[in-house]
Amino acid sequence: MPECLIPSPCESADPQIPRTEAGRRELSHPHGIRVMAAITFAAVLLAATTAVAKDPPGKLELMTTAFHVGGAIPTQFTCSGDNKSPFLSWTQPPSGTKSFVLIVDDPDAPGGTWVHWVVYNLPAAARQLSEHVPAGQMIAGGGEQGSNDFPMNGYGGPCPPPGKRHHYYFRLYALDTTIPLPAAVHRQEVDLAMKGHILAQAELMGTFGR
Numbered sequence: 578m579p580e581c582l583i584p585s586p587c588e589s590a591d592p593q594i595p596r597t598e599a600g601r602r603e604l605s606h607p608h609g610i611r612v613m614a615a616i617t618f619a620a621v622l623l624a625a626t627t628a629v630a631k632d633p634p635g636k637l638e639l640m641t642t643a644f645h646v647g648g649a650i651p652t653q654f655t656c657s658g659d660n661k662s663p664f665l666s667w668t669q670p671p672s673g674t675k676s677f678v679l680i681v682d683d684p685d686a687p688g689g690t691w692v693h694w695v696v697y698n699l700p701a702a703a704r705q706l707s708e709h710v711p712a713g714q715m716i717a718g719g720g721e722q723g724s725n726d727f728p729m730n731g732y733g734g735p736c737p738p739p740g741k742r743h744h745y746y747f748r749l750y751a752l753d754t755t756i757p758l759p760a761a762v763h764r765q766e767v768d769l770a771m772k773g774h775i776l777a778q779a780e781l782m783g784t785f786g787r
Contacts, residue, residue, distance in 0.1 A: 638668040639749045639779035643708070650745060650783040656736035657787060661709035662694065670751040671776045674701045677720075678750040678771055680764060683735065685743040692764045693745065694732045695723030697756050697771075714760045723762040730761060735785035742786030751777040 643663030644650050652658035670677070681694035696706070699720040706716075712731030714721055727733040737743040756770045 636668075637670055637749065637751055637777040637779040639747060639781050640666050640668075641747070641781060644783045646781045646783070648783060649742075650735055650785045655734040655785055658734075659709075660732075660734045662706070662732035662734075664705070664708040665747065665749075666705040667749055667779060668704075670701070673753050674751040674776055676701060676752050676755045677703060678752060678756070678767060679706070680748045680750075680767070681732070681745060682748075682764070683737070683743050683745050685737070685741070687738065692726045693734065694725055695762070695764050695767055697721055697723060697758070697762070697767050721760075721762075723758075723764065723767060725764075737785065737787060739787050742784045744782055744784055746780055746782050748778060748780040750775050 641663050643654055650663075654661060654663045665679070667677075676697070677699035679694065679696040679699065680692070683691045683693060696710075696716070697720070699706075699716070700718070703719065710716060710722075710732060712722070712729055714730050716722060722730045722732075724730055725733045735743065735745050750771060752771050752774045753776050754771075754774045756767065758766055758770055
């Protein structure tokens with residue numbers, strides 16, 4: 578049974594549908610037409626705003642074929658194996674990107690966060706880093722490597738003390754500038770240089786224990 582009182586007629590659930598002859602005359606009036614147009618425009622604008630909010634600017638995704646995100650990092654990418662850097666790739670960056678920065682660190686290290694890799698000034702056209710990037714300041718194809726905490730210019734794989742598994746974060750930043758820093762730069766200097774220039778960032782994490 579309809580949820581309304583008898584003999585009163587049920588009201589329409591849609592407030593836009595006139596219920597009386599007076600209401601129909603009101604909507605046919607020029608003022609009523611303008612009101613309906615304004616309501617329609619507002620609905621379209623709200624739908625467009627919602628669509629944009631689902632895909633915000635600054636979206637960036639970092640990926641690897643070396644391990645599953647959140648899973649164990651294979652031994653060959655650690656100090657217990659070949660100590661080589663894993664293959665990394667990423668999606669199209671935001672418009673205006675001039676360079677990329679990559680930082681790899683371990684926040685579980687006994688003495689505080691341990692920096693494993695610092696890469697900066699990767700070209701805006703770059704979409705990957707090949708496996709086993711050689712140590713040294715310059716990267717073939719563009720980009721520079723800073724000093725990690727071992728210390729060395731290049732990648733130093735996970736090398737935790739025996740015990741619990743550590744978490745290793747790979748973070749990629751898209752910048753609206755390049756970083757004019759000298760050789761053997763440290764992570765803290767890169768952090769300061771890119772402050773206020775980050776258009777987007779992405780990260781992935783892997784674990785390793787011995």
